[in-house]
Amino acid sequence: xxxxIDIDIETLIYGIALAGVAVNAAAGVLEAxxxxxxxxxxxxxxxxxxxxxxxxxxxxxxxxxxxxxxxxYLIAAIVAGLATFALVRxxxxxxxxxxxxxxxxxxxxxxSGTQAALAMEAPWLVAVLMGVITGVFGGIVRDVLCNExxxxxxxxxxxxxxxLGALLLVGLVAWGVSAGWAALAAGTLVLLVxxxxxxxxxxxxxxxxxx
Numbered sequence: 001x002x003x004x005i006d007i008d009i010e011t012l013i014y015g016i017a018l019a020g021v022a023v024n025a026a027a028g029v030l031e032a033x034x035x036x037x038x039x040x041x042x043x044x045x046x047x048x049x050x051x052x053x054x055x056x057x058x059x060x061x062x063x064x065x066x067x068x069x070x071x072x073y074l075i076a077a078i079v080a081g082l083a084t085f086a087l088v089r090x091x092x093x094x095x096x097x098x099x100x101x102x103x104x105x106x107x108x109x110x111x112s113g114t115q116a117a118l119a120m121e122a123p124w125l126v127a128v129l130m131g132v133i134t135g136v137f138g139g140i141v142r143d144v145l146c147n148e149x150x151x152x153x154x155x156x157x158x159x160x161x162x163x164l165g166a167l168l169l170v171g172l173v174a175w176g177v178s179a180g181w182a183a184l185a186a187g188t189l190v191l192l193v194x195x196x197x198x199x200x201x202x203x204x205x206x207x208x209x210x211x
Contacts (some may be wrong), residue, residue, distance in 0.1 A: 020108030025050035026177035030098030046081030052138035106164035110135035131166030156197035165190030
């Protein structure tokens with residue numbers, strides 16, 4: 001019985017990571033769709049958005065980069081990017097629609113990044129930071145490639161939502177909550193905070209130099 005539960009948890013974490021890759025690739029194409037990029041440019045942006053955060057996390061944790069160890073992530077990013085590219089060519093979508101899959105991807109990547117760090121027995125603060133890096137760095141690269149100010153630096157609560165979710169995940173695991181329930185709670189928190197911030201215009205104070 002215990003073995004099957006462990007397998008279910010591992011499958012859940014793997015599924016969360018795959019879903020995060022696919023959703024972030026889609027969000028990357030939706031944002032890049034506002035620029036005159038060709039198919040190759042779209043795929044590059046999709047891969048950067050989907051793989052950037054996890055790649056930096058794995059380099060910092062000194063482990064094999066996740067999409068090199070398992071090419072399923074790479075395939076998921078490419079397929080999701082191409083499918084989204086095909087969709088936007090036949091369906092007119094709102095310009096800011098990418099913010100929804102971006103928020104979902106933020107939640108999924110925050111959870112998978114934090115779980116990866118915890119699996120390597122990283123200290124709690126390092127695990128939280130790895131969750132935030134996994135959640136936001138791909139979006140930073142995506143926005144830079146699209147010649148936009150990164151959302152994490154200027155938008156409604158973004159990295160803050162990721163930080164809160166990662167912190168909750170670490171806390172729940174430390175209190176003995178199962179990995180599956182902890183992941184669900186943390187991901188839900190990230191998504192709710194980000195969506196509420198978009199809806200209610202919650203922002204951190206902006207630096208304005210006095211004349």
